[in-house]
Amino acid sequence: MVQKINNKKSFSLKFDLLTGLSPGAISKKRLLSDMKGMYYDKDAYEKIVVEKDAVVYEFYDLNINPNPENLSFGTTILYPGKVGDEYYMTKGHFHDELNTAEIYYCLRGFGYLLMEDQQGRTEIQEFKPSISVYVPPGFAHRSINTSNDEPLITFFVYRADAGHDYKTIEEKGFRKLIIEKGGQPTIIDNPKWNIQKTRR
Numbered sequence: 001m002v003q004k005i006n007n008k009k010s011f012s013l014k015f016d017l018l019t020g021l022s023p024g025a026i027s028k029k030r031l032l033s034d035m036k037g038m039y040y041d042k043d044a045y046e047k048i049v050v051e052k053d054a055v056v057y058e059f060y061d062l063n064i065n066p067n068p069e070n071l072s073f074g075t076t077i078l079y080p081g082k083v084g085d086e087y088y089m090t091k092g093h094f095h096d097e098l099n100t101a102e103i104y105y106c107l108r109g110f111g112y113l114l115m116e117d118q119q120g121r122t123e124i125q126e127f128k129p130s131i132s133v134y135v136p137p138g139f140a141h142r143s144i145n146t147s148n149d150e151p152l153i154t155f156f157v158y159r160a161d162a163g164h165d166y167k168t169i170e171e172k173g174f175r176k177l178i179i180e181k182g183g184q185p186t187i188i189d190n191p192k193w194n195i196q197k198t199r200r
């Protein structure tokens with residue numbers, strides 16, 4: 001949406017249960033080329049991005065006034081696919097306002113929400129239709145689609161002034177990854193996790 005949403009007025013917005021898309025808002029798209037450095041298999045990434053710069057996911061970032069009393073919400077549509085043996089995923093981020101939580105609700109598909117705090121504690125919750133997930137304050141979060149053929153569609157709600165810190169994850173990555181091994185989603189230690197750099 002181009003205009004700031006007036007938080008003194010109610011409004012409603014449709015999100016399609018099958019596609020996750022909203023006819024009333026404009027989604028932000030992240031292509032493979034926007035994901036440089038996020039996948040651990042650099043060679044597989046370089047190869048696939050040249051072949052076809054596919055859309056990995058799209059999501060809504062409504063223009064809600066960023067005040068602590070307001071909430072922002074929308075859907076994320078994470079398409080199925082892999083880079084090497086690593087499933088399509090969102091970039092993942094901490095909130096700038098670190099102590100703000102978030103709620104996800106899975107509308108369609110299968111996957112995981114990977115979470116990690118600054119002390120290195122990892123939390124992983126499974127996504128399947130009708131499951132809601134609470135992201136505690138202070139945890140970076142990344143969605144991962146483990147289906148071969150179905151989009152992972154989630155609805156999210158968070159404090160409108162939370163802000164997004166992408167830099168930390170771009171520089172360090174998550175400590176854990178979820179990859180396909182023997183046909184199954186498998187949690188591994190991130191071989192590229194960068195212990196040298198600290199947040200902020």
Ligand code: S6P
Nearest residue numbers: 059076090091092093102156158
């Ligand atoms: C916002 C919330 C989601 C993500 C979206 C895309 O706090 O967690 O809307 O923005 O799933 O992921 P990312 O990591 O690219 O923002």
Ligand code: ZN
Nearest residue numbers: 095102141158
């Ligand atoms: Zn978030």
